[in-house]
Amino acid sequence: MRTRPSIDQARGEFVRGRPSGDQGFASDAALRLEGVTKEYRRGGRGVRALDGITLGVARGSFTAVMGPSGSGKSTFLHCAAGLDRPTSGRVHIGDTSLDGMNETRLTELRRRRIGFVFQAFNLIPALSVRQNVELPLRLAGERLDRRWQDEILARVGLEGRAGHRPAELSGGQQQRVAIARALITRPDVVFGDEPTGALDTVTARQILSLLRSCVDETGQTVVMVTHDPVAASYADTVLFLADGRIAGQLDHPGADQVADRMTRLGAWA
Numbered sequence: 099m100r101t102r103p104s105i106d107q108a109r110g111e112f113v114r115g116r117p118s119g120d121q122g123f124a125s126d127a128a129l130r131l132e133g134v135t136k137e138y139r140r141g142g143r144g145v146r147a148l149d150g151i152t153l154g155v156a157r158g159s160f161t162a163v164m165g166p167s168g169s170g171k172s173t174f175l176h177c178a179a180g181l182d183r184p185t186s187g188r189v190h191i192g193d194t195s196l197d198g199m200n201e202t203r204l205t206e207l208r209r210r211r212i213g214f215v216f217q218a219f220n221l222i223p224a225l226s227v228r229q230n231v232e233l234p235l236r237l238a239g240e241r242l243d244r245r246w247q248d249e250i251l252a253r254v255g256l257e258g259r260a261g262h263r264p265a266e267l268s269g270g271q272q273q274r275v276a277i278a279r280a281l282i283t284r285p286d287v288v289f290g291d292e293p294t295g296a297l298d299t300v301t302a303r304q305i306l307s308l309l310r311s312c313v314d315e316t317g318q319t320v321v322m323v324t325h326d327p328v329a330a331s332y333a334d335t336v337l338f339l340a341d342g343r344i345a346g347q348l349d350h351p352g353a354d355q356v357a358d359r360m361t362r363l364g365a366w367a
């Protein structure tokens with residue numbers, strides 16, 4: 099059964115929507131941020147891109163992050179995924195704190211525990227689909243589980259294309275390769291940065307359905323930054339950022355409701 103997370107405001111935790119009386123369970127969080135701030139220096143002044151973000155994302159949930167331009171979405175994604183360091187506060191991937199990790203350990207953690215799906219598919223042109231998909235494991239020095247790889251290729255609908263190069267594939271198929279590559283390490287979290295931004299409407303819907311099925315059928319956790327209310331409507335929960343803070347949350351989001359909230363945040367003024 100598909101369960102949806104909701105936020106426990108007191109604890110700043112997403113918890114699964116279960117029948118009556120269930121409390122949040124922090125140990126089930128795939129991702130936790132505690133009081134995360136990020137300041138950049140610009141022209142001698144500090145810019146606070148994140149301003150005290152506290153939240154937990156339940157395993158097996160799909161979260162969309164939205165907000166007006168400059169609200170801190172990219173900064174959030176970079177800090178949450180260990181691509182950048184917060185100025186203060188803590189980030190946990192599963193039970194692992196990223197606090198104080200040196201670059202080498204952060205890189206290892208990203209390779210083993212986090213999957214990325216970007217707007218530009220970022221595939222290696224000279225490698226086949228199969229080789230692109232197994233690259234994170236090779237870089238992490240981990241053994242390839244061929245059966246898992248075949249299962250993932252089938253899941254993303256590319257079982258017949260394993261020997262093809264990216265240039266021989268459509269945009270949607272290339273994004274499917276990127277999703278397979280993100281799943282190969284069985285990561286704690288897959289982060290998407292506008293994963294459908296470069297695709298036509300129909301193909302975008304197929305990619306979003308695929309991400310949805312990864313959550314529903316394999317219990318994958320997905321956190322996706324998007325500008326598109328329809329894309330956000332595939333998530334269990336939409337988090338709205340404004341001025342580096344969480345400005346709201348919508349569970350069971352509909353595209354119209356999401357668009358309405360974004361309008362109220364001044365996103366399209």
Ligand SMILES: Nc1ncnc2c1ncn2[C@@H]1O[C@H](COP(=O)(O)OP(=O)(O)OP(=O)(O)O)[C@@H](O)[C@H]1O
Pocket residue numbers: 138139140145146147165166167168169170171172173174
């Ligand atoms: N490297 C940087 N140096 C200085 N300021 C930065 C840097 N990166 C981001 N900022 C500032 O931090 C704030 C948040 O930026 P961020 O890119 O996270 O927003 P965003 O919501 O992703 O925006 P967009 O939707 O336009 O991509 C903005 O004021 C931005 O100008």
